[in-house]
Amino acid sequence: MTNTNLFEGHPDWLSHTLANAGLPTAVGDVALPDGGRLQRLATGVLCVHPAQVSGPHTILSAGVHGNETAPIEILNDLVLSLLQGNVTATCPTLLILGNPPAMVADQRFVTYNMNRLFSGAHQHPDYKPCDETERAAQLEQFCLAFAESAERLVHYDLHTAIRPSHREKFALYPWVPDRTISDDQCRFLLDADVDTLLLQHTGATTFSAFTAVDLGGESLTIELGKVRPFGENNPEDFRGIDRALRRHLRGEPAPATDRKLTRFEVVHEIIHTGEDFHFHVSDDTPNFTEYAPGIIIWGDRTTDYKVGDRPEAIVFPNPKVPKGHRVGLMVREVK
Numbered sequence: 001m002t003n004t005n006l007f008e009g010h011p012d013w014l015s016h017t018l019a020n021a022g023l024p025t026a027v028g029d030v031a032l033p034d035g036g037r038l039q040r041l042a043t044g045v046l047c048v049h050p051a052q053v054s055g056p057h058t059i060l061s062a063g064v065h066g067n068e069t070a071p072i073e074i075l076n077d078l079v080l081s082l083l084q085g086n087v088t089a090t091c092p093t094l095l096i097l098g099n100p101p102a103m104v105a106d107q108r109f110v111t112y113n114m115n116r117l118f119s120g121a122h123q124h125p126d127y128k129p130c131d132e133t134e135r136a137a138q139l140e141q142f143c144l145a146f147a148e149s150a151e152r153l154v155h156y157d158l159h160t161a162i163r164p165s166h167r168e169k170f171a172l173y174p175w176v177p178d179r180t181i182s183d184d185q186c187r188f189l190l191d192a193d194v195d196t197l198l199l200q201h202t203g204a205t206t207f208s209a210f211t212a213v214d215l216g217g218e219s220l221t222i223e224l225g226k227v228r229p230f231g232e233n234n235p236e237d238f239r240g241i242d243r244a245l246r247r248h249l250r251g252e253p254a255p256a257t258d259r260k261l262t263r264f265e266v267v268h269e270i271i272h273t274g275e276d277f278h279f280h281v282s283d284d285t286p287n288f289t290e291y292a293p294g295i296i297i298w299g300d301r302t303t304d305y306k307v308g309d310r311p312e313a314i315v316f317p318n319p320k321v322p323k324g325h326r327v328g329l330m331v332r333e334v335k
């Protein structure tokens with residue numbers, strides 16, 4: 001099968017995925033110039049089978065939120081480079097464009113935020129069956145099958161954020177009992193120009209939490225800047241992640257460095273409590289905006305959340321979520 005056939009006449013993986021959003025596509029397979037194989041498992045799901053394996057099994061995902069276009073373009077370019085022989089992968093790699101119908105709609109999601117539907121949450125009675133519940137279940141199955149033969153599993157779930165940020169690029173490390181982040185992952189982040197790490201404080205039903213907890217992966221959600229429509233991302237802003245991913249796929253370690261990640265911990269997760277919920281953070285507040293002790297951040301009939309005795313910063317402020325969902329995180333630097 002030729003490269004063009006893998007994408008059924010479309011010029012690249014992204015066009016093929018958008019054209020087939022919400023539709024099943026047959027399994028396909030193409031030889032890579034370096035002797036490996038690139039297999040299409042489903043719409044928006046590819047698997048690289050290297051000729052020589054030396055790196056860890058790796059999952060690279062983007063587009064779990066459909067309007068977060070820069071990471072989608074980064075993975076699409078990576079696939080083109082594999083097909084053209086400009087990158088030789090030694091890591092068996094599962095490549096995922098998460099939510100094609102939301103990508104077509106240029107929306108974060110269509111029915112439900114898919115990054116809350118993993119670790120089986122897609123089966124919860126709160127969620128009626130829809131494209132996103134089905135897709136989360138399908139992606140879980142692909143990841144489970146992929147991880148079966150893995151000695152070591154790495155997952156980078158790439159996102160961009162709704163708000164601007166005082167720290168433009170940052171990673172979230174899912175909560176896993178007794179976890180410690182490896183030096184390899186710290187070096188990978190610094191190589192990718194990501195110098196801030198946010199340590200999650202509790203379990204979650206995000207994609208990276210699923211691969212970390214259920215599959216034992218070294219998993220990170222990586223925020224690469226602000227959301228922009230297709231075609232409006234400046235490639236210069238993403239040179240670091242592109243370089244680090246290519247180096248990782250070749251099986252090369254990220255370079256040693258004296259630089260250190262700045263670490264934050266979550267001190268409070270703001271959950272929408274229903275119709276009496278009031279959020280005292282304005283819509284244009286950037287991520288990592290700091291608040292002084294005593295400032296009221298949110299309240300309802302029974303509670304007022306005030307910043308504690310040391311300043312706290314807000315991340316992902318978004319009150320337009322259903323009751324029970326996360327409105328934001330209050331975080332503090334780990335000194």
Ligand SMILES: O=C(O)CCC(=O)N[C@@H](CCC(=O)O)C(=O)O
Binds near residue numbers: 065
């Ligand atoms: O900008 C925002 O408010 C959200 C950006 C985003 O999609 N972030 C992820 C983080 C997932 C995690 O906590 O690991 C999300 O909210 O799903």
Ligand SMILES: [Zn+2]
Binds near residue numbers: 064065068159160
């Ligand atoms: Zn996102």
